[in-house]
Amino acid sequence: MARLATSPQADTALILPAGTVLIHRGQTADGVWHLQEGQIRLGLMDETGMVHQLGQQEGPLWIEAASVVLDEPYLVDVVADTDVKVEKIALKDFQSRCKTWPAASRELMHDLARSQRQQVELAVSRLAKDADARCAEWLLRHAEQDPATKRLQVYLNERKRIIATQLGIAPETFSRILRQLRESELISGRGRILQLTNPDALRSLAGA
Structure with missing residues (x-):
């Protein structure tokens, strides 16, 4: 700039x-x-x-x-x-x-x-609530059932930077948490659509 x-x-x-x-x-x-x-x-x-x-x-x-x-x-x-x-x-x-x-x-x-x-x-x-928990809670709140597979998925219709701001975390922190959730097989997919492969584990992480 x-x-x-x-x-x-x-x-x-x-x-x-x-x-x-x-x-x-x-x-x-x-x-x-x-x-x-x-x-x-x-x-x-x-x-x-x-x-x-x-x-x-x-x-x-x-x-x-x-x-x-x-x-x-x-x-x-x-x-x-x-x-x-x-x-x-x-x-x-x-x-x-x-x-x-x-x-x-x-x-x-x-x-x-x-x-x-x-x-x-x-x-x-x-902000005392862990960033991981807030991300998991956000994913569950925005999840919808895919009519074809009957699995829960989230469509990211906003830029990750905007979502991160809503969660009160830095964009790089949001990206890091999504990567960790993929590595832990709690979610899958990249780009605009994320599949919630283990909703129960996400609910546990969110404290639900």
Whole structure:
């Protein structure tokens, strides 16, 4: 992807490549990021990359500013999904700006930040269910009986990337789980149609 041009009005803006980790969960902010252009992914990472994806966002917007406002550790990891143009405002400068607001405005901002953080906490807690179990559950929920063979099958009428987003996992994680399910002979087939060769085992995996 071509690099984004730096705006002459944004001398402090940085152009960062896709894959750059902007925020690590568990860390306390030393500043606040403003995404001017580009797209980011939010979720949970391990040493292999993004394994659970909560969503994608496009600029312009403030990135996870609720944690900064509340002075609490970040709940999610944030990665540049494309080349991005960003600016990082030092924490002391951000706090100084906020102090110039009327007390009622600061109280409202704090309440909105708390509400937003609670929503993120809930979303993260839902990811506690194992990715394998969520994939198995999704396959069973979308399965239909083939009139000819009487076997259950799933027709992937959406791109795997979109399905992965629905499941809250990274696309590469979804592909890896499908491969493991094939190797375990719980499913078969490639391309758009998957056969559920062992529905009982899938139900067990899904916790049904």
